[in-house]
Amino acid sequence: MKPGWGAGFKGTGIIRNATVPVCLLEGVQQTPVSELTVRDIVFENGKLTKIAPAGTLPEGAGGLDLDGGLILPTLVDVHTHLDKGHIWPREPNPDGTFQGALQAVGRDRSAYWCADDVRARMDFSLKCAYAHGTGAIRTHLDSLPPQDDITWPIFAEVRSEWAGRIELQGVCLFGIDRLAEDNGYLHSIADRVSAAGGVLGAVTYMVPDVDQHLESVFKAAMDRGLDLDFHVDETLDPAADTLRRIAEVALRLGFDGKILCGHCCSLSVHSDDAISRTLDLVAEAGISVVSLPMCNMYLQDRMQGRTPRKRGVTLLHEMRARGIQVCVASDNTRDPFYAYGDMDLVEVYTQATRILHLDHPVDDWIRAVTTTPAHIIGLTMGQIAVGGAADLLLFNARNWNELLSRPAGPRRVLRAGCSIDQTLPDYRELDRLLQKGTS
Numbered sequence: 001m002k003p004g005w006g007a008g009f010k011g012t013g014i015i016r017n018a019t020v021p022v023c024l025l026e027g028v029q030q031t032p033v034s035e036l037t038v039r040d041i042v043f044e045n046g047k048l049t050k051i052a053p054a055g056t057l058p059e060g061a062g063g064l065d066l067d068g069g070l071i072l073p074t075l076v077d078v079h080t081h082l083d084k085g086h087i088w089p090r091e092p093n094p095d096g097t098f099q100g101a102l103q104a105v106g107r108d109r110s111a112y113w114c115a116d117d118v119r120a121r122m123d124f125s126l127k128c129a130y131a132h133g134t135g136a137i138r139t140h141l142d143s144l145p146p147q148d149d150i151t152w153p154i155f156a157e158v159r160s161e162w163a164g165r166i167e168l169q170g171v172c173l174f175g176i177d178r179l180a181e182d183n184g185y186l187h188s189i190a191d192r193v194s195a196a197g198g199v200l201g202a203v204t205y206m207v208p209d210v211d212q213h214l215e216s217v218f219k220a221a222m223d224r225g226l227d228l229d230f231h232v233d234e235t236l237d238p239a240a241d242t243l244r245r246i247a248e249v250a251l252r253l254g255f256d257g258k259i260l261c262g263h264c265c266s267l268s269v270h271s272d273d274a275i276s277r278t279l280d281l282v283a284e285a286g287i288s289v290v291s292l293p294m295c296n297m298y299l300q301d302r303m304q305g306r307t308p309r310k311r312g313v314t315l316l317h318e319m320r321a322r323g324i325q326v327c328v329a330s331d332n333t334r335d336p337f338y339a340y341g342d343m344d345l346v347e348v349y350t351q352a353t354r355i356l357h358l359d360h361p362v363d364d365w366i367r368a369v370t371t372t373p374a375h376i377i378g379l380t381m382g383q384i385a386v387g388g389a390a391d392l393l394l395f396n397a398r399n400w401n402e403l404l405s406r407p408a409g410p411r412r413v414l415r416a417g418c419s420i421d422q423t424l425p426d427y428r429e430l431d432r433l434l435q436k437g438t439s
Contacts, residue, residue, distance in 0.1 A: 011044075012417060013064065015041045017038055021036055024073060024384050039071075040052045040056065041384075042063075049386060051384065067398075073135070074135030074392070077138070078138045078377060079331055081173075082125050084332060085343075086121045086125065087336070087434070088336065090435070091105070092339070113147060128333075129343035130420070132411075136379055137169070140229070140231075141173055167379060169377055171201040172189050177207040199226060199227045199229045200220060200227070201230060215252075218255055229260045232262060233263060235300075243266075243267060259287045263292060265312050265313065292328070294355075295338040297355060329348065346403075390416060391414065393413055394411065
């Protein structure tokens with residue numbers, strides 16, 4: 001294909017000979033979900049109006065011949081940290097460890113996270129995500145005082161400004177040990193989250209009274225009708241088992257909202273019996289799990305001068321076999337928790353396939369960045385369906401092997417059937433903020 005293919009779409013058009021994952025086509029029956037199928041796609045005024053077997057549209061109708069190129073819906077990033085993004089040039093991780101990241105972010109937050117700084121870095125990350133083809137993002141927001149008074153109002157403004165391009169959802173983030181110091185904080189932050197239409201979240205460290213603290217978080221969510229999103233067991237310590245404890249609390253209290261647990265790394269070093277007990281409870285409680293493969297490969301099992309032995313990712317295959325909803329996401333971007341990344345879910349999916357062996361067969365794992373996170377966030381997206389928005393990613397790659405071998409290959413993004421400008425923002429845009437001593 002020539003450069004600029006698909007560049008002329010302005011809300012209405014036809015795409016011929018597009019390869020589509022069956023698992024993302026609404027209403028397709030009696031076909032293995034792992035298969036790819038070739039379709040002709042018609043859209044009018046930004047909406048998909050017809051999805052037909054290739055070659056069945058009337059001759060002479062025109063349109064772009066994708067020549068077997070893949071089409072995906074815009075993608076859903078269910079676990080990110082927009083407020084931390086891109087601080088690496090100003091405050092890098094001194095040793096690449098989790099503790100090094102905590103300390104570095106703490107220093108940077110205290111010194112620099114004013115409204116202008118947070119807004120500029122959030123906006124930069126969103127420009128990247130939009131250009132790459134992301135349609136929705138859930139972001140965790142550091143929410144200990146006084147940062148909550150700065151970040152949540154800015155997030156509300158950014159969410160409004162990006163409405164119609166990227167749907168945004170916020171989750172409060174604090175260490176659950178905070179509840180031992182100030183029980184009033186939980187109700188204050190839960191009220192803020194509720195007013196913002198967000199999700200209640202916490203980092204579930206193995207601290208004294210963790211079960212009591214978890215129950216308090218659950219009850220605060222239940223009182224306000226909030227969903228929950230936890231950072232869970234982000235360690236390779238086999239003693240860390242808050243995933244099991246979260247499931248037990250959910251079942252004991254009869255929690256009927258959605259629960260998403262991120263990371264769950266320690267599960268990979270538990271005994272087989274402990275794994276089975278935990279996953280049975282997670283499945284019974286209806287908990288979903290998101291793995292953050294790039295960040296956890298970066299942080300886990302790191303020791304100076306020693307090659308890492310462990311991947312630090314959780315057990316997605318075993319979870320999915322039990323019917324647990326699983327997905328993958330970007331997590332951190334160019335900050336002390338992950339020095340790299342660009343808010344590109346095609347890269348995330350590719351790396352997840354390699355790290356977690358989401359292949360042989362590839363099957364329907366593409367749902368991990370489309371329909372599954374969309375359901376968790378509560379959005380109707382991640383599918384290719386008649387009546388849905390013509391929000392599409394068009395690739396030169398014709399099959400999974402070509403896409404996963406060359407994820408940075410040619411890609412065109414359509415939003416409401418219109419080709420968007422995919423120029424990525426220049427890092428120089430952030431130079432004024434990322435110099436030490438500037439705030």
